[in-house]
Amino acid sequence: MSKIGIFFGSSSGTTEDIAGRVAGLFGVSSSDVHNVADANAADMANYDVLLLGSSTWGMGDLQDDWVDFLPEAAKQDLNGKKVAFFGCGDSSSYSDTYCDSLATIKEELAGTGCTFIGKVPAEGHNFDETRCQEGDELIGALLDEVNESGETDERLEIWADAVKKAL
Numbered sequence: 290m291s292k293i294g295i296f297f298g299s300s301s302g303t304t305e306d307i308a309g310r311v312a313g314l315f316g317v318s319s320s321d322v323h324n325v326a327d328a329n330a331a332d333m334a335n336y337d338v339l340l341l342g343s344s345t346w347g348m349g350d351l352q353d354d355w356v357d358f359l360p361e362a363a364k365q366d367l368n369g370k371k372v373a374f375f376g377c378g379d380s381s382s383y384s385d386t387y388c389d390s391l392a393t394i395k396e397e398l399a400g401t402g403c404t405f406i407g408k409v410p411a412e413g414h415n416f417d418e419t420r421c422q423e424g425d426e427l428i429g430a431l432l433d434e435v436n437e438s439g440e441t442d443e444r445l446e447i448w449a450d451a452v453k454k455a456l
């Protein structure tokens with residue numbers, strides 16, 4: 290069975306809360322849920338599947354703790370590992386840079402040998418632009434706890450199903 294690890298960054302606790310909900314959906318124990326603020330990127334080697342979560346700040350910028358963690362993550366050999374994304378943003382106030390940090394993480398990890406999984410249909414989301422859109426799909430679970438928290442459960446389930454199908 291694949292071992293799943295969750296790595297998240299969160300400035301005001303929203304993505305941290307979602308990471309806990311993601312752990313529940315996948316049956317991941319709390320010891321395998323890592324806040325990148327104090328995680329070691331080398332620990333990614335312990336997992337077959339990495340569920341990576343970040344909020345987006347500034348104008349499409351990485352969450353602060355990912356700024357230090359991501360260059361270290363990008364140096365790891367993630368060959369054979371499957372990577373999926375979840376993230377929190379604000380599709381109303383930041384509708385042109387919605388959840389863009391996830392696209393940055395994906396770009397930076399592209400050279401590590403990992404396989405990206407867990408795309409979902411973009412349909413039903415309300416934003417003007419995101420770098421997370423590829424054709425009709427989004428690269429992961431894009432969640433808006435500020436304006437659309439009522440959609441989160443369904444969005445997480447659709448994403449979790451897509452991830453599980455790819456395992």
Ligand SMILES: Cc1cc2nc3c(=O)[nH]c(=O)nc-3n(C[C@H](O)[C@H](O)[C@H](O)COP(=O)(O)O)c2cc1C
Nearest residue numbers: 299300301302303304344345349378379383387388
């Ligand atoms: C100053 C500021 C800048 C933000 N910039 C963006 C942005 O560019 N894109 C986006 O989708 N959300 C943006 N957000 C919304 C946050 O990502 C959102 O509130 C998120 O839930 C925070 O999650 P966290 O508590 O896990 O950090 C911004 C929020 C603030 C206050």
